[in-house]
Amino acid sequence: MMEIRKRRRQKTSVLDKIFVVCNTLFMIAFVVITLYPVLNTLAISFNDGTDALRGGIYLLPRKFSLKNYITVLQKDNLIIGAYVTVARTVIGTLLALFSNAILAFVVSRKRFLFKKQLSLFWVVTMYVNGGMIPTFLLYKNLGLTNSFWVYVIPGMVSAFNMLVIRTYMNGIPDSLEESAQLDGAGYMTIFTKIISPLCKPVYATVALFVAVGQWNSWFDAMLYNRMSANLTTLQYELMKLLSSVTNQGNSVEAMKNAAGAVTPTSVRAAATILTMLPIICLYPFLQRYFVTGLTIGGVKE
Numbered sequence: 001m002m003e004i005r006k007r008r009r010q011k012t013s014v015l016d017k018i019f020v021v022c023n024t025l026f027m028i029a030f031v032v033i034t035l036y037p038v039l040n041t042l043a044i045s046f047n048d049g050t051d052a053l054r055g056g057i058y059l060l061p062r063k064f065s066l067k068n069y070i071t072v073l074q075k076d077n078l079i080i081g082a083y084v085t086v087a088r089t090v091i092g093t094l095l096a097l098f099s100n101a102i103l104a105f106v107v108s109r110k111r112f113l114f115k116k117q118l119s120l121f122w123v124v125t126m127y128v129n130g131g132m133i134p135t136f137l138l139y140k141n142l143g144l145t146n147s148f149w150v151y152v153i154p155g156m157v158s159a160f161n162m163l164v165i166r167t168y169m170n171g172i173p174d175s176l177e178e179s180a181q182l183d184g185a186g187y188m189t190i191f192t193k194i195i196s197p198l199c200k201p202v203y204a205t206v207a208l209f210v211a212v213g214q215w216n217s218w219f220d221a222m223l224y225n226r227m228s229a230n231l232t233t234l235q236y237e238l239m240k241l242l243s244s245v246t247n248q249g250n251s252v253e254a255m256k257n258a259a260g261a262v263t264p265t266s267v268r269a270a271a272t273i274l275t276m277l278p279i280i281c282l283y284p285f286l287q288r289y290f291v292t293g294l295t296i297g298g299v300k301e
Contacts, residue, residue, distance in 0.1 A: 038276070041269045045069070049266035068270035071262050077229055078237050085234040088151040089214040096210045097203060099156045104165035105191050110174070119166075122159035132223075139224060148231055150224045155214070161206045168202040169195060212279055238271045 039059050044052050045068050047061035056062070072078070107115045129135070136145075144150040172195060180190050196203070218235035225231040242264075 041272055044266055045269035045273045047266065049263035052266050053263060068262050068266045069274070071267055072238070072241065072270045072274060075237055075241050077232050078234065080230060081232045081234040081237040084148070084151075084231060085215060088148070088217075088233070089211050092152045092155055092214045093207050093211045095152055096156050096158065096161070097207050100158060100162045100206060101165055101196065101199070101203065102191070103157065103162050104169055105187075105195060107162070108166045108169040109187075119163070122162060126159045136223065145224045146228050146231070147225075151214070151217070151220060151233075154220075155210070158210075161209060165199065165202050165206060168199055172198055208283070211282065215279060216275070235275065238275060242268055242271055 036059075040057070043057050043059055043061045046064055046066070047057055047068075048063040048065040049068060051063040106112060107118055109115070130138070139145055139150055139154070144153065176194055176198075177190055180194055185193075216235055218233055218239050221231070221233040221236040222239075
């Protein structure tokens with residue numbers, strides 16, 4: 001019996017070692033596949049545009065140059081677009097997080113009579129909408145077109161984000177709320193001092209979702225504020241830059257007109273890095289909450 005147990009243990013340990021080795025190799029390959037396009041784009045963005053046309057650039061620039069970034073940063077209205085994008089990201093994220101959290105708190109209360117009906121109503125809105133033209137006409141009649149608030153108000157309520165927060169709140173023990181009510185606490189006190197501090201992981205997750213969406217959004221600027229130069233966004237300006245550079249092609253004249261040593265490929269790489277940079281800097285601060293909030297908040301009833 002002892003020999004059989006030893007053989008089983010040895011067999012199990014060998015299988016464990018094989019699994020660890022295979023898992024490690026797989027994760028290394030996955031990281032390389034994930035990071036290589038980003039590092040390659042970064043290398044091209046810091047490389048001379050004309051030299052980049054030769055190819056052969058992988059992880060490091062062959063001929064270092066900052067002209068690609070200078071070309072992008074000299075774009076008209078880019079600074080105004082950056083200010084508007086930062087403002088819509090900060091204000092839109094805070095308002096969306098607050099409104100979704102309030103709705104989730106109301107729907108998650110067991111004494112609320114219409115929580116199932118409201119939840120079903122919001123779920124339907126995830127699959128059905130009025131379409132682009134009716135939405136545009138609605139925003140126009142509400143006075144949201146040619147206005148900064150068209151970036152913020154329509155995104156304040158999201159069925160998906162509300163349901164994620166609601167599911168997380170449902171996992172909080174009811175005894176906490178009951179104890180607070182026995183001490184005379186109202187619903188607002190319970191929400192601000194008991195529920196919200198426990199919901200930091202899911203709040204961080206939803207905040208990251210909303211912030212990324214606000215930062216990357218450009219279609220609403222083109223659709224609703226196209227004629228207002230002071231309401232343009234960074235992504236919309238970069239999109240126009242990429243379109244204009246791409247239309248020029250890779251001719252020698254186009255390179256000279258674009259500052260002498262830049263090409264559509266190099267400018268596109270620089271614009272891509274500038275677009276990604278803020279979100280990449282923000283994510284490490286929210287990472288510890290992200291997995292917990294998404295995992296617990298994603299469990300359905």
